[in-house]
Amino acid sequence: MEIINALIASMDWNIKNPEGVVKRYKSDTGKDVIGCFPEYCPEEIIHAAGMLPIGLWGGQTDIELSKAYLPAFACSLMQSCLEHGLGGRYDDLSAVLIPALCDTLICIGENWKVGVQQVQRISLVHPQNRKMEAGIQYLRSEYTRIKESLEKISGEPITDEAINISIEIYNEHRETMRRFVDVAACNPHIMVPLKRNIVIKSGYYMLKEDHTKLVNELIEEIGKVQVESKPYKRILLSGIMADSKVMLELLEDHQLAVVADDLAQESRQFRHDVPQGNDGLHRLAKYWSIFEGCSLAYAPDESRGDILLKDIKDKDIDAVIFCMMQFCDPEEYDYPLLKKRLDEAGIPSLFIEMDLQVSNTEQIRTRIQTFSEILSY
Amino acid sequence: MKSKLTSNERVSNLLKRSYDEAFEAKAKGQPVGWATSVFPQELPQAFGLKVCYPENHAAALAAKKQSLELCSVAEEIGYSMDVCAYARTNFGFLEKGGNDVLNIPFPDFLLCCNNICNQTIKWYENISRKLNIPLIMIDTPFNMEDEVSSERVDYMEGQMDEAIKQLEGISGKKLDPKRLEKVMEISVENGRLWKKAMDMTSANPSPMNGFDLFSYMAAIVCARGREETTLIFETLIEELKERINHGKTTFRSEEKYRIMMEGIPCWPHIGHKMKVLTKYGVNMTGSVYPDAWALEYEANDVRGMAKAYSLMFNNVNLKKMTQYRTNSLIKGKCDGAFYHMNRSCKLMSLLQYEMQRQIQAATGLPSASFDGDQADPRCFTKAQFETRIQALVEVMEERS
Numbered sequence: 001m002e003i004i005n006a007l008i009a010s011m012d013w014n015i016k017n018p019e020g021v022v023k024r025y026k027s028d029t030g031k032d033v034i035g036c037f038p039e040y041c042p043e044e045i046i047h048a049a050g051m052l053p054i055g056l057w058g059g060q061t062d063i064e065l066s067k068a069y070l071p072a073f074a075c076s077l078m079q080s081c082l083e084h085g086l087g088g089r090y091d092d093l094s095a096v097l098i099p100a101l102c103d104t105l106i107c108i109g110e111n112w113k114v115g116v117q118q119v120q121r122i123s124l125v126h127p128q129n130r131k132m133e134a135g136i137q138y139l140r141s142e143y144t145r146i147k148e149s150l151e152k153i154s155g156e157p158i159t160d161e162a163i164n165i166s167i168e169i170y171n172e173h174r175e176t177m178r179r180f181v182d183v184a185a186c187n188p189h190i191m192v193p194l195k196r197n198i199v200i201k202s203g204y205y206m207l208k209e210d211h212t213k214l215v216n217e218l219i220e221e222i223g224k225v226q227v228e229s230k231p232y233k234r235i236l237l238s239g240i241m242a243d244s245k246v247m248l249e250l251l252e253d254h255q256l257a258v259v260a261d262d263l264a265q266e267s268r269q270f271r272h273d274v275p276q277g278n279d280g281l282h283r284l285a286k287y288w289s290i291f292e293g294c295s296l297a298y299a300p301d302e303s304r305g306d307i308l309l310k311d312i313k314d315k316d317i318d319a320v321i322f323c324m325m326q327f328c329d330p331e332e333y334d335y336p337l338l339k340k341r342l343d344e345a346g347i348p349s350l351f352i353e354m355d356l357q358v359s360n361t362e363q364i365r366t367r368i369q370t371f372s373e374i375l376s377y
Numbered sequence: 378m379k380s381k382l383t384s385n386e387r388v389s390n391l392l393k394r395s396y397d398e399a400f401e402a403k404a405k406g407q408p409v410g411w412a413t414s415v416f417p418q419e420l421p422q423a424f425g426l427k428v429c430y431p432e433n434h435a436a437a438l439a440a441k442k443q444s445l446e447l448c449s450v451a452e453e454i455g456y457s458m459d460v461c462a463y464a465r466t467n468f469g470f471l472e473k474g475g476n477d478v479l480n481i482p483f484p485d486f487l488l489c490c491n492n493i494c495n496q497t498i499k500w501y502e503n504i505s506r507k508l509n510i511p512l513i514m515i516d517t518p519f520n521m522e523d524e525v526s527s528e529r530v531d532y533m534e535g536q537m538d539e540a541i542k543q544l545e546g547i548s549g550k551k552l553d554p555k556r557l558e559k560v561m562e563i564s565v566e567n568g569r570l571w572k573k574a575m576d577m578t579s580a581n582p583s584p585m586n587g588f589d590l591f592s593y594m595a596a597i598v599c600a601r602g603r604e605e606t607t608l609i610f611e612t613l614i615e616e617l618k619e620r621i622n623h624g625k626t627t628f629r630s631e632e633k634y635r636i637m638m639e640g641i642p643c644w645p646h647i648g649h650k651m652k653v654l655t656k657y658g659v660n661m662t663g664s665v666y667p668d669a670w671a672l673e674y675e676a677n678d679v680r681g682m683a684k685a686y687s688l689m690f691n692n693v694n695l696k697k698m699t700q701y702r703t704n705s706l707i708k709g710k711c712d713g714a715f716y717h718m719n720r721s722c723k724l725m726s727l728l729q730y731e732m733q734r735q736i737q738a739a740t741g742l743p744s745a746s747f748d749g750d751q752a753d754p755r756c757f758t759k760a761q762f763e764t765r766i767q768a769l770v771e772v773m774e775e776r777s
Contacts, residue, residue, distance in 0.1 A: 068730060069727075069730055069731055070727055070730070071718055071726055071727070071729075071730075073459065073720060073723075073726070074723070074727055100518075100519050100521075102495055102723075103494055103495045103496065103723040103724040103727070104723050104727060106495070106519050106724065107723065107724065107727035107728045108727075109521065110521075110694060110695040110728055110731075111695075111727075111728065111731055113695070114695065114731055115731075123521040125518040125519050125521070126518075127516055127518065127532060128491065128498060128514060128516040129514055129515075129516045129532075129536050129539070132535060132536070132539055133535065134531065134532045134534070134535020134536060134539075135516075135532060135535070135536075137528075137531065137532070137535075138518070138528055138529065138531065138532035141526075141528035142528075295499070298498055298502070298514065298516070299502070300501070300502045300505040300506065300512040300514075301506070302506060324457075327459050329459060329460060329461070329496055329499065329723065330495075330499055332456070332457040332459055332460050333456075333460060333464075333496070333499035333500065333502070333503060334499070335455055335456075335457070336454050336455030336456055336503075337503060337506060337507075339455050340454075340455075
């Protein structure tokens with residue numbers, strides 16, 4: 001267990017010291033660091049430039065400066081991100097990539113351009129008609145523009161070969177993370193919800209090849225541990241993110257094990273691999289066309305519900321917790337239909353509103369406690 | 378004689394006829410569509426398909442005090458109060474199986490264009506899932522750049538081709554390019570006449586109560602490609618000319634102040650808003666809506682059409698959004714601007730503070746804002762609305 005704890009502690013250091021990560025990377029390599037806004041950015045292109053893509057997923061912070069730009073009903077995650085930007089906490093980044101996956105992200109990108117002029121905004125508008133050839137071609141052109149913006153920053157060309165190598169590194173990381181999720185599911189007594197979250201989240205603050213290495217070591221160590229498991233209820237978390245220490249610890253306290261997730265910050269990032277091919281940018285564009293199961297990727301069919309129900313069946317899930325990012329309309333639209341399908345399948349579910357700014361946890365505590373009691377009947 | 382009808386009567390007749398036609402088509406077993414308000418309606422119309430407009434319908438339901446109940450029905454099945462109130466009204470309408478006060482037939486296919494906002498995608502996805510009907514999606518990527526890139530136009534053209542194929546399947550007919558060309562021609566002309574009529578509010582005093590715009594808007598939304606619409610706007614332009622010549626107006630008070638109103642009206646409280654504005658002699662002479670459907674493209678140019686639809690005022694960068702508003706303030710000879718912080722609309726609301734600052738800097742005109750919602754009556758307070766307009770009036774008075 002000592003090695004496991006040490007590995008997790010080193011991952012956690014990165015999460016807790018993003019500014020340190022950025023400074024260290026820049027001084028060690030002399031290369032740039034690029035911030036990647038939620039939820040989907042072609043990090044492989046940044047990686048291929050020798051730069052470090054770093055995930056910008058908000059975090060708890062007092063909202064002051066962003067009040068000049070956003071009314072109170074703006075998504076809590078985006079309020080945090082803008083607050084950090086306006087407060088100068090991202091000033092060491094050479095640019096931020098802001099995808100326009102929802103109306104709020106569009107507005108954040110436009111406000112950023114005015115309010116955080118010291119950190120260049122690189123835009124990205126994914127196609128929603130993502131499966132048709134015209135959509136794939138269009139996304140390739142967006143990625144080409146992003147590649148050119150990065151080349152301007154570094155002053156060096158990004159070769160197709162480098163992009164393909166980065167894609168392989170990322171695919172290996174995705175495969176490793178899928179494996180980790182399965183190993184964690186089998187060892188909920190070791191990979192308790194908070195630790196599971198730390199392992200996955202830390203991937204946003206490291207080069208993916210380094211993270212893959214650490215996670216592989218961790219998997220190996222977990223295999224060596226002989227601990228008798230307590231009876232756990234098997235939970236699936238759904239939503240944008242479940243990045244709340246309080247909530248994750250409460251799950252552990254109530255014997256609720258996270259054995260799978262449908263979170264944009266977690267499994268949605270590595271459910272699919274970037275498809276094979278020669279043209280790196282085309283491969284990345286194609287990836288978006290095969291990508292499924294997210295409220296932000298157009299799908300008039302029932303694919304997200306299908307993926308959820310398949311996971312529930314395959315992984316023997318007892319219940320689902322919807323971690324609803326406050327004021328996140330894409331997720332809010334998906335919820336009633338998903339809830340209906342779960343009800344029809346007899347799967348209990350709990351709805352928890354995630355507000356990154358709220359530190360009052362009494363409500364979450366009561367709800368999780370009640371839910372765990374219901375599940376234990 | 379035709380010309381005896383007023384433009385207002387013509388709008389009412391046309392709307393009634395549109396609804397009747399949709400019901401008749403449904404009764405005959407012909408497919409009926411639902412479309413977003415700035416979908417390239419030229420396409421379904423070229424196939425002779427009947428289309429209804431849920432946004433327009435939701436606004437009308439809200440004005441008829443139906444939306445609160447329908448929103449509540451949607452909330453009961455799990456929709457958050459955060460979801461657009463037009464969508465909630467529509468989900469409630471679907472759930473209840475119709476509405477006695479104002480009904481539209483249920484759709485057999487859907488037409489969604491996200492040039493007005495991206496919530497429409499989620500809204501239409503859910504209707505498609507609920508009713509298990511095809512959804513034709515025209516995705517207009519947000520224009521961060523000042524111009525629409527050729528790659529974006531290529532993508533949209535590809536989607537138009539795909540939409541035509543889908544509509545051929547739905548209608549069971551091949552596209553008649555001549556018919557499409559004709560509909561495009563009428564649509565462009567109607568857009569031009571719409572803008573021309575609405576721009577006539579620049580006269581001093583304005584020949585109409587600014588809120589009249591919303592009555593005519595129904596025609597440009599629901600019947601942009603129809604010849605009857607041409608007649609409506611031609612009639613309206615004549616009426617406005619006549620009023621301007623005689624110094625007359627439909628504004629029921631002395632026009633002391635002229636303002637631009639930003640945002641969709643709070644439909645459930647539209648009567649109250651009009652009353653308060655009239656009380657203070659404030660008329661709306663500036664709006665970005667005249668530009669919304671004034672789409673300019675050549676009659677046989679699908680690429681041009683795609684580009685025009687992509688440049689909707691909600692689908693352009695902050696700089697352009699600001700320009701649209703600044704121009705409308707100048708063109709409307711406005712004394713101030715009044716902003717609706719619309720709880721339903723993230724795209725309009727989450728850029729509004731900065732837009733307001735930039736517009737104020739560009740025009741030097743005072744502004745105020747109020748909280749509300751386009752269809753949820755719970756998000757609006759009468760007292761706040763009045764206090765805010767009073768404050769704006771005071772500043773405008775000092776400056777006059």
